[in-house]
Amino acid sequence: MTFRNAALTAMALVLQAGAACAQDAAAAKGLQIELNALAPSQKGCVFTFVVGNDLPQGLSKAAFEFVLFNASGTVERMVKLDFRELPQGKTKVRQFDLPGTNCDSIKRVLVNDAVSCEGEGVAAGACMSGLVTRSSTPIGFEG
16 A cells, blocks of 8 residues: 555545544534442432533423333333423523432433423433433432
8 A cells, every 4th residue: 555545544534534423523412421420318318410402402301211220130110300491502400309219220321211301492302312322420320
């Protein structure tokens, strides 16, 4: 392979990588929910979430059904959590104290569904269609 061919091949790979990154950025037009922390409380367990709204619109109301799984992989409980308003382009931190929940028994969390996803011009299913989940804890978290 000549130097020129090698340079052209390298340039093509760089352009492909750039296109892939642009596609990933375009695909990230949804909600991002991070399970940021779990902490024992007097009532039970406090779940801390960091939520980013990259939808084209703000949400006047966003609520989700979460499923909490134990170490055996069975459902510990199901809860509905109201994240309230989520302005477009903003990041919010929301905490929920779940009475009777032992933090140590929770091994995985699933966003089962959006029970409310409201806002002017918000398409049906917008809260779940581009949902990205991640965890800053040892707990598995998926959408």
